[in-house]
Amino acid sequence: MNRKVKSAIILNLLLCVILLVSACSTSSNTSTASDNASTSETTETTQPTERILEDAMGNEVEIPANPQSIIASYLEDHLVALGVKPAAQWSIADGTSVQNYLQDSLNEIPTIPSDLPFEAVMSFSPDLILMDTAGMVEGDKYEQYSKIAPTYVVASDEDNDWRKKLLRIGEVLNKSDEAKEVLENYDLKAKEAKEQLEQEIGTKPVAILWVTAKSIYVPNVNLSSGAVLYGDLGLTAPQAIQEVSETGTANWNALSLEKLAEMEAEYVFIVNGKGVTKDELLQDPVWAGIPAVKNGRVYEYDKQASWLYTGAIANLQMIDNVMESILK
Amino acid sequence: MESVKHINKRAVASMGILALLIVLSFFISLNMGYIRIAPIDVIKVFIGAGTEENQLVLFDFRLPRMVIALLIGAGLAVSGAILQGVAQNGLADPGILGINAGAGLAVVLFIFFVQGTSSGLGMLSIFVMPLAALAGGMLAASLIYALAWKKGVTPVRLILVGIGINAAFGAALIIFQLKMNPRDFMQATIWLSGSIWATNWKFVVAMLPWIIILIPYTFYKARYLNVLSLGDHTAVGLGAAVEKERRILLLTAVALAGSCVAMGGGIAFLGLVAPHLARRIVGPKHEMLLPSTALMGALLLLVSDTIARNILSPSEIPVGLVVSALGAPYFIYLLIKTN
Structure with missing residues (x-):
């Protein structure tokens, strides 16, 4: 797997x-x-x-x-x-x-x-x-x-x-007109979502973590799902993700376990590629200090979801995922 | 005299059979592929009456690739035969000695620094690439030769130093690859494991002169290889300029391996296995051994590539993996038997 x-x-x-x-x-x-x-x-x-x-x-x-x-x-x-x-x-x-x-x-x-x-x-x-x-x-x-x-x-x-x-x-x-329309609709939807999220959670840090068998990756804040959450939706990235983005230019960059343990995220989105359930994953004490874990604000999406992809459709699905998780 | 004549006859007959097998495999390979083309349609294409689509598949996709397979197969095999003769050791092969790794490193550096990945490979780079590979292979060979030198070069030292150089160049390649982005890394990995799928006629044209000039030249040098194989003392006693001939032959082997690596990446084991198989059939005399090695190598790579193209069709696997899968067991068998 x-x-x-x-x-x-x-x-x-x-x-x-x-x-x-x-x-x-x-x-x-x-x-x-x-x-x-x-x-x-x-x-x-x-x-x-x-x-x-x-x-x-x-x-x-x-x-x-x-x-x-x-x-x-x-x-x-x-x-x-x-x-x-x-x-x-x-x-x-x-x-x-x-x-x-x-x-x-x-x-x-x-x-x-x-x-x-x-x-x-x-x-x-x-x-x-x-x-x-x-x-x-x-x-x-x-x-x-x-x-x-x-x-x-x-x-x-x-x-x-x-x-x-x-x-x-x-x-x-x-289909230039259609393409522009797709972008307009996307921006509109992103803007609405952004406003709602601003009211709901303000600048509380939100983390995206892609968990694989051996490593944990975070997106560059300007790329991939990072661009959607921290860019289009205006969410705040935890310190650790901002730091990694300064040097890591790939879409996803590895995060050390020390950084993970100290992460001050209030909300965590996990892209699960490890083949274990969320509960099993969070039992590892390294997760215990993260505020989102304490408060039960960890949301899990399968690696088959759109989080590892980029494009209008992928990003819209990501926005839907974020909204249904945070606003429910 | 009589027995020599007898052996030669047998050898010539064997080469005839090998050539026949190549022709046979060639036509089978031409027929096999993801797009099915019936043999009758293949013939139609060759007499100019085929559909445009079949013509494209055969002439632009399958044929250049098969021709390249034949050329690389022959080149690597002869390179291996020379090295085995020079080193007086059946385990020598351009892959094991680090010549492929040196050439590979040079080509990877060339692709990613000089040419960049954003533009297509121009005509010029296709012709310069063998030269880059040659330079890398030469560097590896010179290092081997220099480090093995101790008042002359003994074959055993040559092999041992070569294995060390191979490891060093392999490590350098890995260091360099780790600095690449993941996509370039994948490309380099596929290329290094030996892949000839993106071949077209330009590559054939770039490759052909090397093979056409160098392989006949080694045939001409066959008698020196015979003498060298007898051991240094005997060779000197027979009046051969041992060191000089060894250097010339090494250079030829490197040039052959380099041009092959430039086009096909690191195809391991072919240079090892083909001369051994040929030696079984025609014996150790290089006049007969070298041509049959060339044929054997060409046949093996053509068959391997046909397998690589079809076994997971429509996906393809690098031909080098097929050769390794077939070659490794033979290599182990050889090691066990040698002990």
Whole structure:
């Protein structure tokens, strides 16, 4: 279990490809389907045209007018937010491990291995491939992928901003307005939640702890779930998490047990990846000194929840989790 | 004379069989993969009548990878055969001696410092990478040679120092890897365990000159290897410039291993196993041993890569792991038998 978690996290940092589901996977059927689609499109709405966009690596990418079968590497969250179904979804461990928090929208979608072998990509006959970051196509792989379908790299390796990614994907899929709307709705919801939380708990420190078999991790306050709770929701991070964030630039950074024992958190969110129950976990005396533990304000979420992911959908689910826990 | 002739005939026949097996595996491998292409469609593609999709899968995805597998297999195997001859020890291999680790370290440093991960690999870097690997391999080999030097180099010292150098370079690699971010770490790990899946024709072009020049050159040097294998005293007695030939042969082995590591990462055990298998079939004479080692190495890596591509399909496992899984038991068997 824990090994799976670990590799899931490492792979979280990797990109994955989402394939859009087409009615059929054989190329002849797919092309018929897209022909039909584009024909009917002409009569109904203004026909989107083929465009050339420059991607994050500087490639000039010819984006099809109306992509039907999209593979979007580890970008499912954004696609779901825009109402687009990918042809296949990211998976690791031979398709057994997927992004659970998105399965309401993706549960019928076939899986593709996270390292995107060429032939697996090709078997979905994509007409557009979106790559999360440049690292996914290192070593000249870009050229190979672009022989399968137009390949658009969404962000450089350093660029971790989900809003920018969402907007860029919106632009590529001709859904810029939808993308902006998603962001507006998100900001609105975050603002409401923020106001409620401010009234309810003020500046009492709130900790996020990701507990794995061997270590405990806390998010950088500006990244991942840290950005949602301490940024968008304006919650106060305990001293220890602020300190770790100054040096730890990864999404999640290890926290020493000494720091954990001294943590002055009034509320604690545990992302449980240890495979033991919350009660068993809290029996360890190291937790006993934390105010939240004394007052029973420890909330547990499974590692399958959206807390280890980033995107409009993941973040909205996190906000829901926070609200239902603290305000109940 | 008669018996020599007899052996040669047998050796040539064996090489013929090996070549035949390679051709056979080649066509089987071409047919296998996540996307199923019937043999008849494969033939259609080759006579230019296949679908565009099949053409892409075969010519751009499968073929370059298989050709690279053949080249790397031959290169590493011959490199191993040279080292075993020079060191007069059946346990020598570019992986065990630290030459792969040295080349690997150089390539990892090259990828992450010089080229950066944000841009794709340009044409230039693909051709420069073997040179970087060569420099790293050379550094490792020079260190081994210098540290093993004590009024000349004895084969046993060469091996022992090599194992030490291997450990040192391995440690350096780990230190460096720990400083990487997790994604780069994963990439480096996969690459170091030997992976050839992202291959295209550019890599083949970059690799080909090294193999085409160096392998025939070692065939030409086969007689020196024969003499060196007899032991230093005998070799000197037979009039060979032992130290000079040893250096030239070492350099050739390093260049072969370096260019292979640059393209395929650290594929362990191949350089060890292939010469041994070949020696069983054709005997210790290097004129016959080297070509059959090359064939054996090419065959083994092609088969291993076909397994790596298909066993967990559509996921792939690094080919180096397959070679290790097959090679390690043989290595242990060898150790037990040697004792």
